[in-house]
Amino acid sequence: xxxxxxxxxxxxxxxxxxxxxxxxxxxxxxxxxxxxxxxxxxxxxxxxxxxxxxxxxxxxxxxxxxxxxxxxxxxxxxxxxxxxxxxxxxxxxxxxxxxxxxxxxxxxxxxxxxxxxxxxxxxxxxxxxxxxxxxxxxxxxxxxxxxxxxxxxxxxxxxxxxxxxxxxxxxxxxxxxxxxxxxxxxxxxxxxxxxxxxxxxxxxxxxxxxxxxxxxxxxxxxxxxxxxxxxxxxxxxxxxxxxxxxxxxxxxxxxxxxxxxxxxxxxxxxxxxxxxxxxxxxxxxxxxxxxxxxxxxxxxxxxxxxxxxxxxxxxxxxxxxxxxxxxxxxxxxxxxxxxxxxxxxxxxxxxxxxxxxxxxxxxxxxxxxxxxxxxxxxxxxxxxxxxxxxxxxxxxxxxxxxxxxxxxxxxxxxxxxxxxxxx
Amino acid sequence: xxxxxxxxxxxxxxxxxxxxxxxxxxxxxxxxxxxxxxxxxxxxxxxxxxxxxxxxxxxxxxxxxxxxxxxxxxxxxxxxxxxxxxxxxxxxxxxxxxxxxxxxxxxxxxxxxxxxxxxxxxxxxxxxxxxxxxxxxxxxxxxxxxxxxxxxxxxxxxxxxxxxxxxxxxxxxxxxxxxxxxxxxxxxxxxxxxxxxxxxxxxxxxxxxxxxxxxxxxxxxx
Numbered sequence: 001x002x003x004x005x006x007x008x009x010x011x012x013x014x015x016x017x018x019x020x021x022x023x024x025x026x027x028x029x030x031x032x033x034x035x036x037x038x039x040x041x042x043x044x045x046x047x048x049x050x051x052x053x054x055x056x057x058x059x060x061x062x063x064x065x066x067x068x069x070x071x072x073x074x075x076x077x078x079x080x081x082x083x084x085x086x087x088x089x090x091x092x093x094x095x096x097x098x099x100x101x102x103x104x105x106x107x108x109x110x111x112x113x114x115x116x117x118x119x120x121x122x123x124x125x126x127x128x129x130x131x132x133x134x135x136x137x138x139x140x141x142x143x144x145x146x147x148x149x150x151x152x153x154x155x156x157x158x159x160x161x162x163x164x165x166x167x168x169x170x171x172x173x174x175x176x177x178x179x180x181x182x183x184x185x186x187x188x189x190x191x192x193x194x195x196x197x198x199x200x201x202x203x204x205x206x207x208x209x210x211x212x213x214x215x216x217x218x219x220x221x222x223x224x225x226x227x228x229x230x231x232x233x234x235x236x237x238x239x240x241x242x243x244x245x246x247x248x249x250x251x252x253x254x255x256x257x258x259x260x261x262x263x264x265x266x267x268x269x270x271x272x273x274x275x276x277x278x279x280x281x282x283x284x285x286x287x288x289x290x291x292x293x294x295x296x297x298x299x300x301x302x303x304x305x306x307x308x309x310x311x312x313x314x315x316x317x318x319x320x321x322x323x324x325x326x327x328x329x330x331x332x333x334x335x336x337x338x339x340x341x342x343x344x345x346x347x348x349x350x351x352x353x354x355x356x357x358x359x360x361x362x363x364x365x366x367x368x369x370x371x372x373x374x375x376x377x378x379x380x381x382x383x384x385x386x387x388x389x390x391x392x393x394x395x396x397x398x399x400x401x402x403x404x405x406x407x408x409x410x411x412x413x414x415x416x417x418x419x420x421x422x423x
Numbered sequence: 424x425x426x427x428x429x430x431x432x433x434x435x436x437x438x439x440x441x442x443x444x445x446x447x448x449x450x451x452x453x454x455x456x457x458x459x460x461x462x463x464x465x466x467x468x469x470x471x472x473x474x475x476x477x478x479x480x481x482x483x484x485x486x487x488x489x490x491x492x493x494x495x496x497x498x499x500x501x502x503x504x505x506x507x508x509x510x511x512x513x514x515x516x517x518x519x520x521x522x523x524x525x526x527x528x529x530x531x532x533x534x535x536x537x538x539x540x541x542x543x544x545x546x547x548x549x550x551x552x553x554x555x556x557x558x559x560x561x562x563x564x565x566x567x568x569x570x571x572x573x574x575x576x577x578x579x580x581x582x583x584x585x586x587x588x589x590x591x592x593x594x595x596x597x598x599x600x601x602x603x604x605x606x607x608x609x610x611x612x613x614x615x616x617x618x619x620x621x622x623x624x625x626x627x628x629x630x631x632x633x634x635x636x637x638x639x640x641x642x643x644x645x
Contacts, residue, residue, distance in 0.1 A: 113583065238492040285487065285488070285628070287488065366585070366613075369585055403582040404581075
């Protein structure tokens, strides 16, 4: 690999960088920024923008960086996203042998987006094992199930209990052919992830030299969503609310602790305080208010507080409509989080949460993909007039960034309108 | 089925099922079927009565997805015991309401919402055929020809589904089948803007919407 490039940030670029970051921080600190900041998260939309297919976007680091850069320079968002890390993961996924996702060339066509495979990756009977020894459960059971590189680690000896002469005898399993092969594959995969990370660092440094701070680097997941999405599967988790209530609650509580530790460690390595947390299972339509307050919110609140105490600015993206949750999720220290809403009415969110959190979002995906530029303009104007100009600390963005099929003129309309109505 | 027609034991089964008391309901149904010789058709009717209550509680905002999923599971488990016991005479099969063909449009692999809609339509008496996920336009056309549905349900979670739904509906139109069927669409991102874009007759945001639409189209009081 060639030596890392170094980019020079001119004084003008530094001033632009600082001004953009200040806008975001003003919102977080509940101070009025000089204008309504804009954020930009695009994944496969960049393939459409750059005239390549989704597979190329996931595999061609140089091309993806070039397209990501071009888009950022055209739209000039205050807070773009780490394009390489968010999308150019094809080689790393391949090296890991990732089984929970289908991506272009691996289960879906080259022009399709990646899609998560909702399955039961942990059986209901395995709660006790996970609760007793999370690390052992990950190493010997979970990771081999979800990633080919880890296949073989099922044969590893139990590590707790290895001491004195048991330690000598107990490490024999490291020499087993399948275990040895797993470690070799993991090292190769980690080397690919190192290359991905180097490309990511190159991209963010290049953007910083242009005057653009990233809106986040690290991502995280709520305890409930982690278990529902990555372990029990959607329907398994729903049944657990009745069938395995006590163990589920114990595991959610425990997960809050290790997710805070894991996230703090990652965010510290990334050197960026904002952590993006996509939220899947909180919407009004998915569970009752009582279930939300029993199963979903307590462990996530515990996680939010842990992250805030660790100096992190959590940025949950509350997917779908979470209007009925607003009063509950208000219960956090003010001036510490960015709440990004997808379909929740932003005006209502501002009324309930305006004195507690910064807001992000939320131009509708159906409007962005099928509407006309003047309709996008009107939607931005609505948010500028009814949220930002009324004191809402709003960072303008699409409801979940830019949908893949959005016509380019609608993206242009969104950023132009943000400057027109809220400068 | 009115509760006045039920024995106390039958009322108990319906109540436990409707209240998500899975263990007690299953044990009782099993005892009725395997030890007491209850008519399996009668037990399945009781299950349907319980599911009516579940559906109404869902409509009222008392129940949500976990209850629909657990209800489906309870019904499957009791059905697995009851169905082999049915000695069905020809013509005894309960008459189904309208036929509904349902699938996730091409390019999209999501199925949770579709499966819940399929389950709710089924327990509400519709003859539902679920043709899976990532269904090509051609497959929809072939299945419509073969199954002759009254309603076609197109499901999709991703924004790419907007165009897939539009293409599917245009192809149905092109094949001259559009005026014979009603088309409903559903999924996380579906709204009136998407309905209008795709040319569907209606959209729904949950499984009860789908049941209500199908009932209204087939002339059944919702």
